[in-house]
Amino acid sequence: MEIFHISAECYPVxxxxxxxxxxxxxxxxxxQLGHQAKVIVPxxxxxxxxxxxxxNVHNGQLTLxxxxxxxxxxxxxxxxxxxxxxxxVIPDLFDRPNIYSYEDDTERFLAFQIAFLNWITETxxxxxxxxxxxHHSGLIPFMVQNCYNYQHLKQIPTVLTIHNAQYQGWFExxxxxxxxxxxxxxxxxxxxxxxINPLASAIKCVWKITTVSPSYLEExxxxxxxxxxxxxxxxxxxxxxxNGIDNEVWNAKTDEMLAxxxxxxxxxxxxxxxxxxLCEQFxxxxxxxxxxxxxxxxxxxxxxxxxxxxxxxxxxxxxxINILVLGSGDAGVESSxxxxxSFYYGNYNAxxxxxxxxxxxxxAGADFLLMPSRVEPCGLNQMYALRYGTIPIVRRTGGLKDTxxxxxxxxxxxxxxxxxxxxxxxxxxxxxNLYKDSEKFDAVRKSTMQIDHSWDKVATEYINVYQxxxxxxK
Ligand code: ADP
Numbered sequence: 001m002e003i004f005h006i007s008a009e010c011y012p013v014x015x016x017x018x019x020x021x022x023x024x025x026x027x028x029x030x031x032q033l034g035h036q037a038k039v040i041v042p043x044x045x046x047x048x049x050x051x052x053x054x055x056n057v058h059n060g061q062l063t064l065x066x067x068x069x070x071x072x073x074x075x076x077x078x079x080x081x082x083x084x085x086x087x088x089v090i091p092d093l094f095d096r097p098n099i100y101s102y103e104d105d106t107e108r109f110l111a112f113q114i115a116f117l118n119w120i121t122e123t124x125x126x127x128x129x130x131x132x133x134x135h136h137s138g139l140i141p142f143m144v145q146n147c148y149n150y151q152h153l154k155q156i157p158t159v160l161t162i163h164n165a166q167y168q169g170w171f172e173x174x175x176x177x178x179x180x181x182x183x184x185x186x187x188x189x190x191x192x193x194x195x196i197n198p199l200a201s202a203i204k205c206v207w208k209i210t211t212v213s214p215s216y217l218e219e220x221x222x223x224x225x226x227x228x229x230x231x232x233x234x235x236x237x238x239x240x241x242x243n244g245i246d247n248e249v250w251n252a253k254t255d256e257m258l259a260x261x262x263x264x265x266x267x268x269x270x271x272x273x274x275x276x277x278l279c280e281q282f283x284x285x286x287x288x289x290x291x292x293x294x295x296x297x298x299x300x301x302x303x304x305x306x307x308x309x310x311x312x313x314x315x316x317x318x319x320x321i322n323i324l325v326l327g328s329g330d331a332g333v334e335s336s337x338x339x340x341x342s343f344y345y346g347n348y349n350a351x352x353x354x355x356x357x358x359x360x361x362x363x364a365g366a367d368f369l370l371m372p373s374r375v376e377p378c379g380l381n382q383m384y385a386l387r388y389g390t391i392p393i394v395r396r397t398g399g400l401k402d403t404x405x406x407x408x409x410x411x412x413x414x415x416x417x418x419x420x421x422x423x424x425x426x427x428x429x430x431x432x433n434l435y436k437d438s439e440k441f442d443a444v445r446k447s448t449m450q451i452d453h454s455w456d457k458v459a460t461e462y463i464n465v466y467q468x469x470x471x472x473x474k
Pocket of ligand 1: 021353380381
């Protein structure tokens with residue numbers, strides 16, 4: 001089957017979070033199983049775009065209301081990612097360094113989707129599946145069903161993966177004329193709660209919905225930023241498929257970003273060396289247990305509580321633990337985490353910003369990874385931590401619930417029920433006790449490294465979805 005993944009992010013081309021990791025891995029594993037999965041992303045001005053060779057395979061025009069844009073389709077020449085990568089270059093809209101958070105994001109992602117549909121129309125391509133990811137490609141299912149320009153694509157099954165239902169891409173009805181023409185009776189497929197809502201539209205129009213973990217599918221029927229009723233209504237066409245991780249990228253034995261590589265046989269030595277280097281870099285004492293946090297500094301991740309969590313833990317365990325935070329996001333959280341440095345000098349440090357290499361080094365060098373998330377559709381951090389022998393401390397929610405079993409229940413992680421300072425600190429104290437029992441600590445770490453979350457088996461679940469949809473077209 002030929003499957004087109006249309007996404008705003010794809011690792012290592014353009015990454016903000018887990019969406020990129022999934023789109024950068026799943027297609028590779030689909031191809032390894034004999035399919036032709038291709039990825040289409042906007043042509044941002046990123047390091048990857050600048051440093052790799054692309055060939056121009058198509059040029060075209062698109063209309064957004066009264067505005068005309070030229071677009072080009074650039075194909076990455078070497079297929080080095082394990083799949084064909086296409087960038088849609090639209091001058092003025094995407095040749096910028098950041099992926100999101102521009103005032104004209106509505107126009108940018110609409111133009112991206114229209115350019116994609118124009119391209120496959122003008123080049124007579126009929127893939128077997130159009131796989132959309134989050135709201136940035138969420139209007140494609142509506143357009144192929146209802147816009148006059150794309151009626152010939154109507155029979156192609158569409159899939160939507162919801163990586164995060166909090167972000168929906170809504171915009172006011174006064175921008176409706178940006179969309180290619182359709183019959184006014186179809187307007188209801190675009191609207192939700194008085195606005196044009198691309199994620200809601202995709203949920204209504206798409207053939208199949210997948211969420212990135214089974215528990216998240218359950219949770220969004222009661223917590224989905226206003227889409228709960230709609231998701232309950234469309235439950236029958238939804239399925240939860242737990243994300244995998246790319247074991248080729250996340251392999252402590254070969255990871256070029258690590259100072260020292262290690263595997264199951266020498267992980268104690270390997271992790272200690274990585275920890276030592278990390279602690280030296282951040283002025284921490286490597287003999288103490290090292291707690292870390294990696295992620296977007298937003299309420300969903302419980303980051304608003306992080307400063308207090310760190311203070312309480314460091315006050316309760318004076319000079320007995322280290323905490324290292326890597327993240328960026330909410331400006332208030334960023335500055336309070338920065339300020340903490342002067343209070344707990346030598347026991348606490350933070351890197352405010354995005355740093356892929358440092359993230360790898362932390363997964364390898366840390367002892368524990370904190371994930372006090374309020375919402376976690378899947379969560380990849382805990383899976384990377386497990387693979388690198390770092391014990392996750394998680395709130396039981398979404399994908400965290402599906403992937404981390406508490407040591408008290410015969411598992412390998414530390415779990416708590418609430419995103420609260422009290423619950424996280426209770427877990428930190430449990431972790432300190434585990435750290436002191438070095439035999440048990442090492443046994444738990446060893447067991448985490450053997451857990452298999454590879455895409456190999458997850459990719460077949462997606463293939464089953466595609467095949468069941470393909471049957472409906474015969
Ligand atoms: P989300 O997509 O909600 O942000 P996920 O757990 O699904 O969360 O994925 C997060 C991904 O982003 C992981 O690969 C993680 O290592 C990475 N990441 C998040 N913040 C940073 C950061 N500041 N620096 C480097 N990597 C980060």
